[in-house]
Amino acid sequence: MHAVDxxxxxxGRKEVVGIVGESGSGKSVSMYSMLGLLREPNVSVTxxxxxxxxxxxxxxxxxxxxxxxxxxxxxxxxxxTALTPVYKVGWQIAEQIRxxxxxxxxxxxxxxxxxxxEVGIPEPHRRxxxxxxxxxxxxRQRVVIAMALSCNPKLLIAxxxxxxxxxxxxxxxxxxxxxxxxxxxxxIVLITHDMGVIxxxxxxxxxxxxxxxxxxxxxxxxxRTPQHPYTWGLLGAVPRVETKRSRLATxxxxxxxxxxxxxxxxxxxxxxxxFEKCDxxxxxxxxxxxxxxxxxxxxxxxxxxxTLEIGExx
Amino acid sequence: MAVFILRRLVSAILVMFSIxxxxxxxxxxxxxxxxxxxxxxxxxxxxxxxxxxxEFGLDRPLPIRYGLMMxxxxxxxxxxxxxxxGDKVIPQIEAAAPVTLSLVLGAAVIWLVVxxxxxxxxxxxxxxxxxxxxxxxxxxxxxxxxxxLGQVVNLITQSKLHSSIFSWVxxxxxxxxxxxxxxxxxxxxxPWLTLAALYxxxxxxxxxxxxxxxxxxxxxxxxxxxxxxxRRILLRHALxxxxxxxxxxxxxxxxSLIGGAALLTEVVFGLxxxxxxxxxxxxxxxxPVIMGTxxxxxxxxxxxxxxxxxxxxxxxPRVRLA
Amino acid sequence: xxxxxxxxxxxxxxxxxxxxxxxxxxxTMRAVADVSFEVRRGETFGIVGESGCGKSTLxxxxxxxxxxxxGSVTFNDVELTTLSRRKLRPYRRQMQLVFQDPYASLNPRxxxxxxxxxxxxxxxxxxxxxxxxxxxxxxxxxxLDTASxxxxxxxxxxxxRQRIGIARSLSLNPSLVVADEPxxxxxxxxxxxxxxxxxxxxxxxxxxxxxxxxxxxxVRHVSxxxxxxxxxxxxELANADDLYAAPLHPYTExxxxxxxxxxxxxxxxxxxxxxxxDVPAPFNRPSGCAFRTRCPFATDHCxxxxxxxxxxxxxxxxxCHYPRNHSTxxx
Numbered sequence: 001m002h003a004v005d006x007x008x009x010x011x012g013r014k015e016v017v018g019i020v021g022e023s024g025s026g027k028s029v030s031m032y033s034m035l036g037l038l039r040e041p042n043v044s045v046t047x048x049x050x051x052x053x054x055x056x057x058x059x060x061x062x063x064x065x066x067x068x069x070x071x072x073x074x075x076x077x078x079x080x081t082a083l084t085p086v087y088k089v090g091w092q093i094a095e096q097i098r099x100x101x102x103x104x105x106x107x108x109x110x111x112x113x114x115x116x117x118e119v120g121i122p123e124p125h126r127r128x129x130x131x132x133x134x135x136x137x138x139x140r141q142r143v144v145i146a147m148a149l150s151c152n153p154k155l156l157i158a159x160x161x162x163x164x165x166x167x168x169x170x171x172x173x174x175x176x177x178x179x180x181x182x183x184x185x186x187x188i189v190l191i192t193h194d195m196g197v198i199x200x201x202x203x204x205x206x207x208x209x210x211x212x213x214x215x216x217x218x219x220x221x222x223x224r225t226p227q228h229p230y231t232w233g234l235l236g237a238v239p240r241v242e243t244k245r246s247r248l249a250t251x252x253x254x255x256x257x258x259x260x261x262x263x264x265x266x267x268x269x270x271x272x273x274x275f276e277k278c279d280x281x282x283x284x285x286x287x288x289x290x291x292x293x294x295x296x297x298x299x300x301x302x303x304x305x306x307t308l309e310i311g312e313x314x
Numbered sequence: 315m316a317v318f319i320l321r322r323l324v325s326a327i328l329v330m331f332s333i334x335x336x337x338x339x340x341x342x343x344x345x346x347x348x349x350x351x352x353x354x355x356x357x358x359x360x361x362x363x364x365x366x367x368x369e370f371g372l373d374r375p376l377p378i379r380y381g382l383m384m385x386x387x388x389x390x391x392x393x394x395x396x397x398x399x400g401d402k403v404i405p406q407i408e409a410a411a412p413v414t415l416s417l418v419l420g421a422a423v424i425w426l427v428v429x430x431x432x433x434x435x436x437x438x439x440x441x442x443x444x445x446x447x448x449x450x451x452x453x454x455x456x457x458x459x460x461x462x463l464g465q466v467v468n469l470i471t472q473s474k475l476h477s478s479i480f481s482w483v484x485x486x487x488x489x490x491x492x493x494x495x496x497x498x499x500x501x502x503x504x505p506w507l508t509l510a511a512l513y514x515x516x517x518x519x520x521x522x523x524x525x526x527x528x529x530x531x532x533x534x535x536x537x538x539x540x541x542x543x544x545r546r547i548l549l550r551h552a553l554x555x556x557x558x559x560x561x562x563x564x565x566x567x568x569x570s571l572i573g574g575a576a577l578l579t580e581v582v583f584g585l586x587x588x589x590x591x592x593x594x595x596x597x598x599x600x601x602p603v604i605m606g607t608x609x610x611x612x613x614x615x616x617x618x619x620x621x622x623x624x625x626x627x628x629x630x631p632r633v634r635l636a
Numbered sequence: 637x638x639x640x641x642x643x644x645x646x647x648x649x650x651x652x653x654x655x656x657x658x659x660x661x662x663x664t665m666r667a668v669a670d671v672s673f674e675v676r677r678g679e680t681f682g683i684v685g686e687s688g689c690g691k692s693t694l695x696x697x698x699x700x701x702x703x704x705x706x707g708s709v710t711f712n713d714v715e716l717t718t719l720s721r722r723k724l725r726p727y728r729r730q731m732q733l734v735f736q737d738p739y740a741s742l743n744p745r746x747x748x749x750x751x752x753x754x755x756x757x758x759x760x761x762x763x764x765x766x767x768x769x770x771x772x773x774x775x776x777x778x779x780l781d782t783a784s785x786x787x788x789x790x791x792x793x794x795x796x797r798q799r800i801g802i803a804r805s806l807s808l809n810p811s812l813v814v815a816d817e818p819x820x821x822x823x824x825x826x827x828x829x830x831x832x833x834x835x836x837x838x839x840x841x842x843x844x845x846x847x848x849x850x851x852x853x854x855v856r857h858v859s860x861x862x863x864x865x866x867x868x869x870x871x872e873l874a875n876a877d878d879l880y881a882a883p884l885h886p887y888t889e890x891x892x893x894x895x896x897x898x899x900x901x902x903x904x905x906x907x908x909x910x911x912x913x914d915v916p917a918p919f920n921r922p923s924g925c926a927f928r929t930r931c932p933f934a935t936d937h938c939x940x941x942x943x944x945x946x947x948x949x950x951x952x953x954x955x956c957h958y959p960r961n962h963s964t965x966x967x
Contacts, residue, residue, distance in 0.1 A: 022823040022824065022825060023823055035539070037535060037539060061544070065541045065542070066541060067541070068539055068541040069539060069540040069541025069542070069858025070541055073539070074536070074537065074539035076532060076536060076539075081531065081532035081533060082532045082533060082535075082536045083533055083536065084533040084536075084537065084551050084553055084554070084555065085533070085555065085630070085631070085632060086555055086558075086629065086630060086631060087554075095540065095542070095550075096540040096541065096542075099540060099541050099542055099546075100541060131631040131632070133631070133632045136914045138914055139914065141391065144536070149537075149538075161456070164347065165684060165851065166635050166686035166687055166850065166915075167852065167891055167894060167895060168686060168890065168894060168910075168911055169686075169895070170896075171739035171894030171908065171910045172910055172912070174896075175908075175910050181668070193823065193824060194824075194896060195824075195896075195898060196895070196897055196898060197743070197896050199896060199897065199898045199899045200896050200899075220899070222543060223898050223899065224932065233825055234824060234825065235898065236828075237824045237825050237827065237828035238824050238828075238853060238898075239828075239831065239851070239853035239854045239856060239858075240853050240856075240857075240897060240898065241852045241853050241856050241880060241892055241895045241897065242880075242897055247832055247835070248828035248831055248832055248857065249828065250825060250828040250832060251825035251828075252829075252830045254793040254794075254795055254796070254823075254825075254826055255823055255826075292589065
């Protein structure tokens with residue numbers, strides 16, 4: 001099974017790259033496997049992953065560990081389960097600092113208090129000695145963010161950081177992440193299923209389908225002129241607060257399971273615009289704004305206009 | 315935390331009280347049974363029956379009878395056996411309790427060390443040959459009945475190889491810790507191992523399952539993302555959380571063993587413990603002794619439960635508040 | 637007047653009493669605090685709010701899965717809260733629930749055909765053959781393959797399972813369907829399919845929907861009228877278009893301003909109002925207005941006097957001393 005297949009991606013310094021896709025699209029798996037977070041014995045990753053010019057795929061676990069947590073911080077989807085329930089939050093932050101830096105317990109704790117303050121937790125001196133269950137969901141996510149930032153990472157990987165949160169809390173967390181990105185000069189890889197979140201945060205977008213990149217481009221370009229029919233569907237299917245449409249554009253069928261990705265274009269079975277050529281696997285093409293679809297640019301403009309009409313018609 | 319402990323102890327006392335009433339009712343208020351005849355034993359004379367009736371207030375209302383009973387059991391402590399005339403119940407239990415306690419405590423140390431180590435090693439080596447090997451040893455230890463294992467051990471150490479390798483093994487029996495610590499340990503060594511085998515097997519298997527679950531938890535992923543070593547993740551994060559269920563299991567097992575569940579091991583190795591006492595009393599239908607040991611057993615099960623709950627509070631901060 | 641009202645809630649309150657060892661006395665948690673509204677025949681009434689705002693508890697009180705602590709719920713002008721279980725049964729049939737989690741709400745050991753048939757069997761609506769025919773009809777109605785009735789829930793995808801849940805809820809020909817977060821567990825492409833299906837069914841069967849969700853976009857898309865809940869209260873209630881165009885309550889305004897939207901660089905940048913803090917615990921309600929602890933416009937007055945839900949302009953209700961966009965709304 002190919003959970004991720006042929007993903008090439010580069011993240012520049014201070015850049016925010018969004019990876020968007022539905023469940024099973026391989027968006028999380030790709031990041032986890034690169035960082036050696038997948039412990040299953042039958043997972044294999046091939047290809048090349050370079051971090052600051054250095055090949056990190058196939059690094060020994062010991063060397064990888066130094067990278068994880070120090071140079072690369074991670075934020076996860078569910079803050080309710082991301083922290084070890086039996087330790088105080090300050091202890092957990094200090095644990096990471098002490099794993100990477102030669103500091104005393106007291107120094108690490110002091111840094112934990114500062115970090116909690118920085119991520120907007122009121123009364124950090126008191127909260128540092130509380131357990132995860134004494135924090136609300138949004139506050140826990142702040143703790144996770146504080147932990148991810150504790151060693152000033154150069155890259156932050158955020159896997160659905162706001163999906164489990166309420167709208168107002170999501171806004172708080174997104175605002176915080178934006179602010180911290182400026183302060184810490186880190187690059188961010190933002191994994192999400194929500195085009196809205198991408199639109200708020202990302203500079204560049206990778207749309208994934210069935211473990212393969214379907215479209216890569218500048219955030220605004222992808223939202224304004226999406227090239228891949230899957231992206232059209234993804235954008236059209238989301239009900240928006242600003243406009244009311246009587247019917248949502250839908251993508252027929254369900255997301256394909258990575259267990260049986262069709263030969264040829266993975267999206268073809270659900271694509272209303274498929275033609276003979278789609279039996280062959282498309283390659284990512286384009287100049288800056290890449291997509292993996294056999295349709296010509298003229299066809300795309302024409303067909304997309306058609307979808308929009310259906311979507312917005314009575 | 316102090317309030318939590320206090321509350322837990324008060325509820326333990328209430329449970330003990332309810333159990334004493336229940337035990338009392340079973341022995342003294344079962345319809346159609348004459349408790350006097352039961353207490354007095356099989357071949358009691360009318361004089362003895364009358365004495366029993368008077369002593370336990372069997373002609374008086376139930377609450378008074380309960381009061382008298384508890385008085386005999388706990389305050390005067392003069393509840394006596396009629397089967398073996400004159401044997402007081404409480405001193406018998408007091409004599410038997412240290413034997414059982416020695417047996418169970420020693421075995422508990424062994425099975426906790428072996429079980430936890432086995433579970434951790436198996437979980438850390440998932441997918442390698444050592445994991446199924448430990449699990450197999452575990453299931454083997456669980457499957458072998460204690461009385462059979464005890465007999466085999468006795469056979470080997472006391473007769474077959476007694477003249478060669480196991481010449482240092484003393485004959486079965488018990489030597490008090492206070493009289494000779496070395497002999498105490500030597501006499502109990504094989505009983506400890508026999509009793510611990512079963513529980514070590516169970517604990518290793520349970521802990522492995524808990525650890526494997528814990529290793530799939532989100533917080534373990536977070537710990538990996540923090541760049542911690544696998545060893546630290548396993549011991550400080552996964553094991554720490556898995557211990558919560560091991561502790562609750564341990565409390566129950568320990569309580570019931572102290573309460574007399576180590577009977578088979580005691581009988582096989584000729585240890586005069588509480589299990590042995592109950593066993594003999596049951597054979598002779600010695601009602602006062604049975605009642606005494608039941609109350610004693612219940613006491614330790616309840617106490618162990620209370621201790622487990624308090625330990626829970628220390629291990630799992632979520633319990634403290636909720 | 638009440639001809640077109642199908643369901644009316646008046647001053648519905650639901651309190652839970654909690655006891656924790658840390659607290660001396662029992663704490664009362666007001667999950668639903670004095671909620672009144674009406675659902676009109678044939679409309680979709682949306683309830684939107686964040687987690688813990690009491691929207692699911694309210695739904696359960698309305699369909700009598702839970703007895704409200706006080707208040708009245710009428711269905712077709714019949715008071716439900718005082719009815720016995722037995723007398724309630726015919727009304728229950730007319731109000732069906734669709735749940736959030738299509739994975740948890742279907743019995744994994746039963747064939748999906750039996751799951752859909754169950755309400756009919758329990759209520760003995762007809763002969764076995766009539767029920768079977770009805771199951772096939774329902775499967776077609778919700779766009780499932782009729783050949784799949786012999787299969788088990790795990791053989792279906794999330795979207796298909798939600799269709800099964802919808803088919804089950806429709807089996808007794810209800811007039812009201814209460815949908816509690818019906819699409820929040822689904823992928824966006826599948827979510828759109830289910831929302832479209834629900835719209836089609838409403839049109840074909842003349843259903844009335846009470847649609848509960850946390851997603852502002854989804855609620856906007858399906859609803860004719862929308863109530864916004866905060867900490868167990870309705871803080872604003874209005875026609876969907878009006879509410880989304882010019883929210884009156886500061887909470888609604890903030891919610892809308894931070895809902896992620898697609899920015900392709902052509903729209904004017906929005907002013908985002910990020911409200912600080914968390915929703916207070918329901919057993920620790922602030923005095924006066926429940927939202928005042930997070931409201932950027934709160935005054936002393938808000939701490940003293942709880943604003944009632946008043947009809948500011950026809951059809952537009954708001955519970956705020958200082959409604960926003962008021963001039964625009966009335967203009």
